Amino acid sequence: GAVVSQHPSRVICKSGTSVKIECRxxxxxxxxxFWYRQFPKKSLMLMATSNEGSKATYEQGVEKDKFLxxxxxxxxxxxxxxxxxPEDSSFYICSARDDLKGTQYFGPGTRLLVL
Amino acid sequence: AQTVTxxxxxxxxxxxxxxxxxxxxxxxxxxxxLFWYKQPPSRQMILVIRQEAYKQQNATENRFxxxxxxxxxxxxxxxxxxxxxDTAMYFCxxxxxxxxxxxxxxxxxTHLIIQP
Numbered sequence: 001g002a003v004v005s006q007h008p009s010r011v012i013c014k015s016g017t018s019v020k021i022e023c024r025x026x027x028x029x030x031x032x033x034f035w036y037r038q039f040p041k042k043s044l045m046l047m048a049t050s051n052e053g054s055k056a057t058y059e060q061g062v063e064k065d066k067f068l069x070x071x072x073x074x075x076x077x078x079x080x081x082x083x084x085x086p087e088d089s090s091f092y093i094c095s096a097r098d099d100l101k102g103t104q105y106f107g108p109g110t111r112l113l114v115l
Numbered sequence: 116a117q118t119v120t121x122x123x124x125x126x127x128x129x130x131x132x133x134x135x136x137x138x139x140x141x142x143x144x145x146x147x148x149l150f151w152y153k154q155p156p157s158r159q160m161i162l163v164i165r166q167e168a169y170k171q172q173n174a175t176e177n178r179f180x181x182x183x184x185x186x187x188x189x190x191x192x193x194x195x196x197x198x199x200x201d202t203a204m205y206f207c208x209x210x211x212x213x214x215x216x217x218x219x220x221x222x223x224x225t226h227l228i229i230q231p
Contacts, residue, residue, distance in 0.1 A: 034218045043206060044160075046218035059218075091158065095219075104210075104219065106152075106160035 002028050004096045006107035013084055014115055020080045021110045023094030030096035033077040034104065035069065038091040050077040074099075084114040117142040117209050121222035128197055129230050135182075136192045136225050138207030148210045149183065150219065151192045155203040163205070166190065168212075194227075202229045 003026040013019050023033055031052045036044040048069055049057040056069035066088075068080040077096075081088050091111050095104040118141045128134045140149070151163040166174045166183050173181050178198075182191045194201055207222040 036218075038158075043221045043223045044219070046220070049218055093158075093160065095160075103162070103165070105162075108157070108159050 002026075002096075002098055002101075002103070002105040004094065004105045004107040006094055006110050008110060009108060010111045010113075012113045012115065015085055016083055018080055018082045019084055019112060020078055021092055021094075021112075023077045023079070023096065023107050025075045025096040025098075025105070028096070028098045028100070028105075029074040030077075031074060031099050032097045033071060034095045034097070035067070035077075035079050036093045036095070038093060038109075040091075044093060052077075081112065084112070086114045088112065089114045117144070117147075117211070117220050119207050119209050119220050119222035121207055121225050123225045124223070125226040125228070127228040127230060130197060130199060132197055133193060133195050134197055134227065136194075136205055136207075136227065138190045138192070138222055140188050140190065140207070140209050142188070142209065142211075144211050146212045148212050149181075149190045150208040150210070151179070151181070151190075152206045152208060152221075153201075153203045154206060154224075160206075164192065197229045199229050199231060201227060203227060 005024045007022045033050040035047045038044045050069045050071040052071045058064045071077040093109040094107045120139045147168045149166045153161045164176045178195045204224045206224045208219040211217045
């Protein structure tokens with residue numbers, strides 16, 4: 001089946017630093033990828049849509065300068081949390097939409113803890 | 116904007132029983148997809164079943180089936196012969212299918228516990 005990887009799986013950083021999270025589709029091409037955020041015992045909230053070769057589309061209330069998204073190839077999207085603060089601590093999940101099948105496949109998630 | 120409502124925060128049944136998880140949604144769109152995802156303690160999101168809104172026939176995947184009532188905007192998931200491995204969070208999700216690629220709108224989830 002389709003596999004989506006995320007790296008790192010877990011990261012701890014100091015307040016004020018930036019953290020980059022990678023999302024890769026391993027066996028299919030994905031022009032479109034999505035970034036979600038999940039708080040403990042809560043649902044997934046769509047943050048932004050990442051489009052290969054163009055600017056990301058952010059959901060209302062999500063700061064684009066805070067969460068930088070780069071989709072440089074058909075298999076890789078990155079999310080950079082800039083100047084991280086403790087309130088940015090969360091579980092970040094990406095999904096990749098298979099260009100041929102249209103189905104979204106999820107990565108295993110990245111747990112971010114900002115101290 | 117669409118909304119997805121799951122009114123059962125938690126459910127618990129005995130192994131081998133049948134359980135139904137409810138989901139309602141609100142949208143003004145006519146073309147869309149509905150999904151049920153499972154999230155076990157590992158937190159990996161796993162697609163359980165998918166339904167295209169234009170199809171009247173309810174989707175089935177082995178022990179999992181849905182009752183899709185488009186007019187009522189209802190999309191319930193039935194799990195037959197429940198197994199211990201079915202214990203997880205279950206999320207109902209909506210996706211608009213008209214042009215472009217849209218992200219998923221999720222409900223708040225139902226924590227399903229299968230008791231031995």
